[in-house]
Amino acid sequence: MKRKISSLVMATAVLSGSVFTPVAVTNVSAATIQQQQSAQKETIIVNGQEKVISFTQVNKKKLYSIDQLSQIMVATVKYNSKTKAYEVSKKSGKQVKKIDYKANAADVVINGKKTKLSTPTKMVGKTLFVEADSFVKTFGGDLLIDKSLLITVAGTINLAEKSLTVDGNDKKVKGLSINGKQLYSVQDIAKLFSATTTVNKNNEVLVTNKDKTIKLKLSNKAMTVNNKVINLKENPILVKNVVYADVSDLVHAFNGDILPTQNSYFVSTTGLVSGDTFKPQWVDNSSILVTNETETESRSMVVNTSSKKGLFTVNATELAVSPNGKQAIYSDENGYVYLVDLVTKKINGINLSDDSVKLEFVWSPDGQKVYFLQGDKSEKVSYINVVDGSIKKVFEDKLIYKTDLRLSMDGKKVLYIVAKEGITKNTEGENPEVDSIDLTDTEEQIYVVNLEDAEPKAIPVTITKENKVFPSFLADGSIVYVSADPESDKLPDVKMISVDQSVSTLISNKDINNLVVTSKGEVMILVRESNGNSVIYEWNNATKKLKNIVQTKLELTSFSVSNDGKSIVATTPGTNGETLVLFKNGVMELLTK
Incomplete structure (x- = not known):
């Protein structure tokens, strides 16, 4: 007849979840309580929890209660009176792991293989004490011997x-x-x-x-x-x-x-920049200027893409970074213009007398002039000389609310988008009222102004009715833009207006959210694919094909490419507005929160 020393059935849930899920060890058995004086107690760590276990020493080596070790490792121990062996077993998947011990002996059978223990077992009273190392490891755990024994019931240490x-x-x-x-x-x-x-x-x-x-x-x-x-x-x-x-x-x-x-x-160590963070502009190949808005303030910040730290803060928005990344320019609520030295981190007012509205600053390639839309209704195109702060009007006409000001790469032309006003007809009488508004041919069109002309004129380069967004110059003076028909289910196209005014379609049938022409003149688009992924493509004008540069499950809303073309930052919706992510080593890495 077999004499059962200890049997404990525990739910596998004990071993799931945290690495330090508490292990239930029952009270020391009656047999253990009846041990001789040579048995002692110590505190060990089991899955991060302190547990008290009985031990004895043989030649300065600690042996532990087989009952309590079995409970810790969720194993069952039985005594076989025929073989006079203490049989410890545990089911692991379809396998059963097993150790057969004998009292006061170094011989042991582990999973059917005979071997010798480094320290023989020892009976103390009615309890067998064994070395913990081979016991714990046989049943899938690990241990580390320090001031107190450290045991994990699964995995290694x-x-x-x-x-x-x-x-x-x-x-x-x-x-x-x-x-x-x-x-x-x-x-x-x-x-x-x-x-x-x-x-x-x-x-x-x-x-x-x-x-x-x-x-x-x-x-x-x-x-x-x-x-x-x-x-x-x-x-x-x-x-x-x-x-x-x-x-x-x-x-x-x-x-x-x-x-x-x-x-x-x-x-x-300082925490990521938080808030609504958008409009990234590369300062150099490792830092970007962003607009950052919180519940209490609106500002611009230079953020290092390596440290993710905010390096410099300007209490203003709508800054434009110079081509060499050493300066930025902005206009305050009074219309005054300030120049920011991004190297010395100093801010100087360069025109504190002209209080007209100034929007959409665009730097000339040589960094000497900055073009902008001027006036309450953005009716003018002007520039400011960054050396002396003087302002000069370039062009003005009756078309108001111009937007999307862009400068050609050679600095010789500007473009913008503007719509004609509708023709309003009023009723007759002493108190006329609006009778109707004729919106025929009032769709927004792209206009180009040649800055080298003696008397610059705005020439429309489009006449179509569809929406035109993200217009940009290419290196050869051609213009690309995204064409979208709001009254059609057709996906947007990327169209190109050549210098000879001919129009062609570069890219079609893509859900385009953003178009960027890099400093090297490459056309890149941000697309939302039907599977929900955001993809940034580069257009190869030679092969007439798109190259997949970035693909992510994140919903990207805009992007910007560094001057060396090796890095991309993008914006994506977050809990506090837009957050910034960096494409690095094939993955998107969070820059702000």
């Missing part, structure tokens, strides 16, 4: 340095891999935020810097940050005098931000 990208720089920090989860050194993460870490005798961890006081307790999922209690994802663990915890819990405690990367994490 590994101590190794890990890499983090911190504010754009690579950093090495100590890491603890346990049961498929990765924990990081609290001491190392604290140093990133100029904080110090101490551990007292009560297993309390104190992390402090000038702004934060963070308290953690080993094997406890509660953390206090400046006296506010926050629940942790995982229990902190002390191994070889290093405290390990979930890295996102630590970073957020310091008001930083953490983003997953392909192989690790990006940590922003």
